[in-house]
Amino acid sequence: MSTVATRQAPPEVAPAPAVPGRRRRWTRLILPVYTWLMIFYFSLPILVMIVFGFNDTQGRLNLRWQGFTLNWYRDLFAIQGLTTALRNSLIIAVIVTIASTVLGTMVGLALGRYRFRGKGAYDLVLFSAISAPELVLGASLLSLFVTAQFVRGFVTIIIAHIAFSLAFVAVTVRARVLGLDPALEEAAQDLGADPWTTFRKITLPLLAPGIVAGGLLAFALSIDDYVVTSFVSGQVETFPLWVYGASRVGIPPQVNVMGTLIFLGGVAIAVGNAVLARRQQR
Amino acid sequence: MSASGGRGRLAPYLVGLPGALWLAIFFVVPLLVMFSLSLQSGNAEEGFRFTWEWSNYTDAWERYSTQFIRSIVYAVVVTALCLVLAYPVAYWIAFYGGARKSTYLFLILLPFFVSFVIRTVSWKFILNDQGFVLGPLKEAGLLPQDFHLLATTTAVLGGLTYNYLPFMVLPLYVALERVDPSLVEAAHDLFASRAAAFRRVVFPLSLPGVFAGVLITFVPVASDFVNSGILGGTQTTMIGNVIQTVYLNSNNYPLASAMSFLLMAALLVGIFVYARALGTEQVMEVSQR
Numbered sequence: 001m002s003t004v005a006t007r008q009a010p011p012e013v014a015p016a017p018a019v020p021g022r023r024r025r026w027t028r029l030i031l032p033v034y035t036w037l038m039i040f041y042f043s044l045p046i047l048v049m050i051v052f053g054f055n056d057t058q059g060r061l062n063l064r065w066q067g068f069t070l071n072w073y074r075d076l077f078a079i080q081g082l083t084t085a086l087r088n089s090l091i092i093a094v095i096v097t098i099a100s101t102v103l104g105t106m107v108g109l110a111l112g113r114y115r116f117r118g119k120g121a122y123d124l125v126l127f128s129a130i131s132a133p134e135l136v137l138g139a140s141l142l143s144l145f146v147t148a149q150f151v152r153g154f155v156t157i158i159i160a161h162i163a164f165s166l167a168f169v170a171v172t173v174r175a176r177v178l179g180l181d182p183a184l185e186e187a188a189q190d191l192g193a194d195p196w197t198t199f200r201k202i203t204l205p206l207l208a209p210g211i212v213a214g215g216l217l218a219f220a221l222s223i224d225d226y227v228v229t230s231f232v233s234g235q236v237e238t239f240p241l242w243v244y245g246a247s248r249v250g251i252p253p254q255v256n257v258m259g260t261l262i263f264l265g266g267v268a269i270a271v272g273n274a275v276l277a278r279r280q281q282r
Numbered sequence: 283m284s285a286s287g288g289r290g291r292l293a294p295y296l297v298g299l300p301g302a303l304w305l306a307i308f309f310v311v312p313l314l315v316m317f318s319l320s321l322q323s324g325n326a327e328e329g330f331r332f333t334w335e336w337s338n339y340t341d342a343w344e345r346y347s348t349q350f351i352r353s354i355v356y357a358v359v360v361t362a363l364c365l366v367l368a369y370p371v372a373y374w375i376a377f378y379g380g381a382r383k384s385t386y387l388f389l390i391l392l393p394f395f396v397s398f399v400i401r402t403v404s405w406k407f408i409l410n411d412q413g414f415v416l417g418p419l420k421e422a423g424l425l426p427q428d429f430h431l432l433a434t435t436t437a438v439l440g441g442l443t444y445n446y447l448p449f450m451v452l453p454l455y456v457a458l459e460r461v462d463p464s465l466v467e468a469a470h471d472l473f474a475s476r477a478a479a480f481r482r483v484v485f486p487l488s489l490p491g492v493f494a495g496v497l498i499t500f501v502p503v504a505s506d507f508v509n510s511g512i513l514g515g516t517q518t519t520m521i522g523n524v525i526q527t528v529y530l531n532s533n534n535y536p537l538a539s540a541m542s543f544l545l546m547a548a549l550l551v552g553i554f555v556y557a558r559a560l561g562t563e564q565v566m567e568v569s570q571r
Contacts (some may be wrong), residue, residue, distance in 0.1 A: 031374040038371050039389045042448070045404035046396050052407065063413050103301045110298030122302060129309050131498075133505035133549065135522050139529060139542040140312035143319045146535055163308040166301055224397045226508060231529065240399040247403045247512050259400045266395040270388070 046263065053256030072253040079254055085242035086258060092154070092238065093222040096161040101215040103162070104169025105207070108214075111170065112177025129167040137164060138231030145232060152234030160232045161222045168221065169214035176210025209277075216269065223262075320539035330536060338540035346524050346541065353521040354548070357504035360442045364450040364499050365492065367443070372454035372491070373484075377463065390451055398445065402512045405441050406432065409513070433515025441509035446502065450495040457491025458484070493560055501549055521545055 056069035077083045111122060129137075141160050145152055184206065188198040226240040233241060243255055320338055324330035343350070375386045393401055408415055409431040419425045431437045461484055469479035507522030514520075521541065528538040 031370055031378070035371050035374045035386070038367070039386070041444070042390055042393055045401050045408065045444070046392060048407055049396065049400060049404050063407070063410055064417060065414060103304060106297045107301035110294045110301075114294035114297075116294040116298075122298065125302075125305050125310060129305060131501065133501055133546070135505040135507070135525060136313075136542055136546050137309070139525060139538065140316040141308065142529055143316040143535065143539055144308075144312040147315050147319060159308055163304060166304060170301065220394075226397075226399050230526065240397055243397070243399045243403060244508070244512070247399075247406060251403055251407075255400065255403075259396055262397070263395045267392075270395070274384070274388075 049256050050260045050263075053253055053260050055253060057253060072257045076254055076257055079252055081237065082239075082242055082246075082252070082254055082258075085237040086239045088154075088236060089223050089239040092157055092161060093219050095158055096165055096222040097215050097219040099158075100162045100165040100169050100218045101211060104166045104214055104218070105173045105211050107166065107170035108173025108177055108210070109207075112174040112180075126167050126170055129164060130171065134164075134225075134227040138228040141228070142231040152232055153236045156232040156234065157229055157236060157238065160228050161225060164225075164228065165218035165221045168217050169211075172214035172217060173207060173210045176207050180206055220266070316539045317543060319535050320543050322536045324536075326533035326535070335536060338536045339544060342537055342540045342544055346521065349519050349521045349524050350544070350548075352519070353504050353545075356439060356442065356520065357500050360439060360446065360503045361450075361496055361500045363439070363443045364447050365495065368447055368450040368454055368495070372451050372458050376455055376458035376461070383459075387452075387455065390448055393445075393448060399508060399512075401445065402441055402508055405437075405444065406512055409437055409440075432513060433518070435514075435518055437513040438510045438518045438520075441513045442503050442506060445506075445509060446499045449498050449502075453494035453498065454488065454491040457488045457494075461487045489560070496556075497553065501553070504549060505545060 051065075053072055054068050054070070055065060056067040056071070057063075058066075107122075107126070110116075111119065111126070138160070141156070141163070142152075144150075145156055150156065180203070185198050185202055188202045189195070193201065224240065225238075226244055229238055229241060230244070237245075239258070243251065246252070246255070318332060319330065321332060321335050322330040323333045323335040323338075371390070375383055379386050396404075407413060410416065411430045411432065416425065416429065416431065420427055420429065465483055465487070466479050469483045470476075474482065505522050507520055507526055510518045510520045510523055525538050525541050525545070528534050528541065532538075
């Protein structure tokens with residue numbers, strides 16, 4: 001769960017060579033070469049996923065390269081269980097994103113803006129919700145649902161996903177609230193705006209980047225979640241659950257294709273976001 | 283902190299209430315319920331009753347201490363591996379990344395754009411006995427026919443290291459990026475060698491990052507069960523796998539709850555001891571991020 005946002009660092013000049021001259025050339029290459037090797041290592045499974053989505057393989061044994069094909073893109077939705085699982089994941093992720101963005105933004109506002117009794121406890125609960133192992137979240141929610149004899153399925157998955165993504169949205173929005181310049185809101189009120197208008201016209205637009213980032217994070221967390229979902233899903237299958245189950249018998253190439261499309265979508269949003277942010281800075 | 287007077291007293295409670303309720307009902311209460319469940323006895327058919335059944339805890343330990351200890355050992359090894367592998371990367375990006383720092387970070391975060399399960403399944407692909415790596419090597423006679431990586435400790439440790447490495451790089455980078463390069467220059471001006479400057483200046487200043495990285499790697503690795511579920515075998519079962527099976531297949535909820543609680547307690551105690559050893563200021567700094 002990537003809570004650390006990549007800050008836009010101002011371009012800096014690399015520090016001058018520490019010991020003037022003397023160093024042999026090749027030792028300077030160790031770190032950059034190592035870093036690039038690590039970047040290759042990081043992207044290796046992604047490359048494999050993308051490439052084997054084009055593999056002209058027979059059935060489920062997608063292990064060796066057999067030649068290029070676009071069949072799996074054409075037959076993307078040929079496996080019914082997989083398609084249903086993906087659809088479930090998308091529906092759940094959309095509902096979770098909307099609900100946890102609204103709830104999380106309110107929490108972020110309350111914690112970032114006000115001092116109130118019980119704030120310390122609130123902070124602590126939020127921090128624990130983020131840092132508790134997913135296993136414990138899933139197990140404890142299952143304990144609750146079992147004890148309350150609540151039937152597990154769509155509703156329980158959504159409840160569980162909101163519970164953990166809400167905390168992430170709250171932290172993201174709170175960071176933005178803390179960085180807000182109070183003078184802007186005071187100026188609006190001096191010009192006769194009532195609190196609601198001030199909030200709608202000034203505060204909300206200023207918080208928007210934080211809210212959007214929180215929402216995207218919630219979507220990503222929800223659609224990717226296996227651990228918590230596996231405890232509370234009942235009979236409903238989501239995309240990660242289906243893939244995990246299929247990993248014992250063999251993963252059909254359609255999974256590679258779906259993974260590739262989700263990957264490209266995510267990268268496009270991230271790059272677009274970065275470009276937009278850079279343009280706004282100018 | 284300029285609450286807009288008047289109604290300001292009540293506002294934080296109203297705005298914060300829905301989220302607070304959600305977290306109370308679906309985060310705090312479940313933990314309490316799980317604790318209560320861990321002290322009950324009975325079975326799935328006839329229901330469970332609260333009987334202060336502390337034997338669930340001793341049972342859990344007696345039956346599954348192997349998996350408990352294995353999880354902790356794996357977590358220690360993987361955290362150490364991640365630290366060693368990640369530090370040079372974070373160091374180079376922070377000090378020599380120049381204008382392309384965020385590009386490098388983006389490349390390191392790329393795995394996060396692929397589902398955790400798919401990433402792990404992809405490693406299963408790569409490490410397969412007859413896959414495109416081991417297959418040709420065996421055919422060329424470079425490896426014995428019965429050589430395998432899947433279902434071994436190596437595969438599980440490799441998968442865990444891969445999946446949690448970015449969590450280590452980020453906090454290290456954040457800490458190293460804050461180190462003022464002129465401090466290093468000052469050390470050199472005072473005739474410190476490169477190694478000494480690193481040991482006496484850069485590394486100590488990066489300790490908060492090391493602290494944070496170790497924490498956010500160790501806790502999820504110790505409780506992970508996806509990697510050993512997909513890449514491992516019966517000899518690599520971790521406590522997470524046991525908890526999942528006992529909850530979902532055996533429906534022995536009290537025993538499973540007791541195990542979850544033991545794991546949580548072990549991790550909390552570990553964090554506490556670790557935090558004490560490293561000093562509380564760093565804990566405060568980390569938790570305020």
